[in-house]
Amino acid sequence: MSEHDIIDRVRKHLLVGGRWRASADGSVFGVSDPGTGATLCEVADGQADDAKAAVETAVEAQDEWAATPPRQRGEILRRAWQLMTDRTDELATLMTLEMGKSLTESRAEVAYAADYFRWFSEEAVRIDGNYKRTPDGSARMIVTRQPVGPCLLITPWNFPLAMGTRKIGPAIAAGCTMIVKPAQLTPLSMLALADLLAEAGVPDGVVNVVPSTSASRVVNPVLADPRIRKMSFTGSTEVGRMLVEQCAPNLQRMSMELGGNAAFLVFSDADLDAAVEGAVTAKMRNNGESCVAANRFLVQSSVAEEFTRKLTDRMAELRMGHGTQPDVVVGPLVNEGQRATVSELVEDAVSRGARATTGGEPGGGDGYFYRPTVLADVPDDARILREEVFGPVAPVTTFADEDEALAGANDTEYGLVGYVFTRDLDRAIRVGEGLATGMVGINTGLVSNASAPFGGVKASGFGREGGDEGLAEYLETKYLSLALRS
Template structure:
């Protein structure tokens, strides 16, 4: 562990320089599997955030003028560096976040692919030229970088959420101020070092780790020269950021909370459905905005589905993410574990039956057993709140219309999952679900080549795919008076 941690820059990055915080303060980063301190990181202050804005603003013009091919090659080199150091990056992520080494390696691969994807998108930023319908003039439409951007990343996917935002910003020609999460800042700091090594010029990427998001985000949002904000996190914080951005009318991308329904119809292949359920529920220990949160199963197969899911969840090995064979690590901190336990206890108090799990583990680390609940009544909180942990509440439905209505009965709309052998039903139900994404006979929707994002209280804007770079581009129209003189 010491070798992994020791090589990481643990300071603030401004204009290509790694520096201590303005007042010399630091904050600690802990291993959630042991509750032991990993290291101290420079704790950015308001002055550090303001310096990061100045660096981004002063670099924006020259960075926007950099040829798209050069921007793409930087991302390509960064992809190669991440791929070549996957084991090191995965171990770092496991130590700071808690997920198993297998999951960390999968995230490293996923994260790297955003850089490869957007390295190719950098040279495909296009526009159009056309003759005016009435004749006489011409229309020229171009795309330009929106400008300095504030990127706020979450703790649960500390590398992939960084590359998913940084990749399109670099490709589009935007400079950045990045606020990494307090709980897991090390992966982002390491990524910033890799991008510097890949040739990213000073001032393009500025990183301000801090124990207080308000302290560093506030002055950045208040600066009208910052033209774009991309945030991944809770709906409550997202609403606050949108309100704070209003005076300067900054462009916003919000990837917020979820309450994903997981629909299993009577004709579903239960082997496929149970496998998909474990994937959709247990990825990242359940600490994922796209984790399946409500399992709605047709009455005729519900008992069999619950039995198989219980067997699969009970068989998962729990332990520190670096241990061989472990698939379930700790939750990120005691507060997160306490929230999961409260939701399970509330469901139990309302009559739900625990078929496996339902308890914390004794000893060090923030471990909670993978849990399946059946007979969950509609009033249980867990059906209405994002559990963000390894808990699968199973309920039943009688008809398709009931399943769809209950799936949509939430303020959230990030992702939904449905399992059926009927192609007509798959399309029909998929179109009726009020979500930004739908997994059909799969529990995994994340894909760098596809647009990721939600509707309703799950946010707006898209990351990844051809749509992802558009979030960092402004459209400009030039009216050409051809032949008017």
């Protein structure tokens, strides 16, 4: 299927109550290819009235959907997993065109995204409870889990499929209806996913999708409605703080997966070749536009020069180009604003004494390219050590011992993930437990897994997605007390 045909197949309207419809005022917005800057198509631009209509249909569908047998919900998710798997190439091409990542990366994301549907299809029938006697024997206690209710799910542009399935999967498994607000930059993947879910058997009104150029125009009326009982958001810490305030009046439950500033620790006893490969994985996944990307490389002084040289050689050989081209590893950044931010942070570091051992400048072509970059001798006051770069830049600093490594790694407001490379098991446990993060990769640059709890601490948010914990986020606990007749 050609790229034109793939774009043409996507429904470019809002999905409300099982009906694909134009926005309330008929407005649309353009979706661009970051590899060329060209407009791919136009999509309906959701308005406040559209958001309110989505709330009504989600509320109306909630009771019937919650009463659906768990096995039936699980089978729907299983069919969705199979459909995604069967259409990997089509979905991957669509994602590459609207987001920029290479086709290899996009195919990997489709598999990762689909795995959330498979995992939660199996967990839908394992929602548990318990039955106990009260300590004095006079009554029985029954504890059940029930769906939290209609949800608002806000997804980011960098992983437009996986961040959707990571929220939609447990919501469906638990029996919750939802309104999904996809990112303005990448709505096509979510619209294609919603169409696929309807084909898999999701009833009308359970999944509603409202893309919009104004997040607040959609989010504000949804969160103002007390019938919406949960909000899940993946995005920046700045926006996350505002959403927490918006949820406060109605005391809606929240899952917040926010910014990161991951430290990548390399100790002198590490396998340096493995550490370099892990560094490339942790840094360059999704062109560096990932909340779990390694942003700060802390290397023990005795091996810092060798590690930096090896990492420089490895980063320099990565092929950059449009994501649909063969053998491309590094695609464009998502837009000019993101590229400008990366350039600014690199320039700041260099002005303070850092050295670019490779890269350090934008790439050529019409798209928003930035060359894979390694920075050596990065001073402590460089902004890039404090701010999330969200691009293909690896700043390297050094440490003397384990205490200094931990202190440096934890010297950030964020706490999403950390990475540790060492051959010493005792050290791996000590440092892993000492890192103030929600996740730790030990001798690996990849921690994401549908069966594992994904999330952070501090300014990286709260709540978990994936694993048993991810399903629990969409369930309320109810206790029934049964008094016995004497």
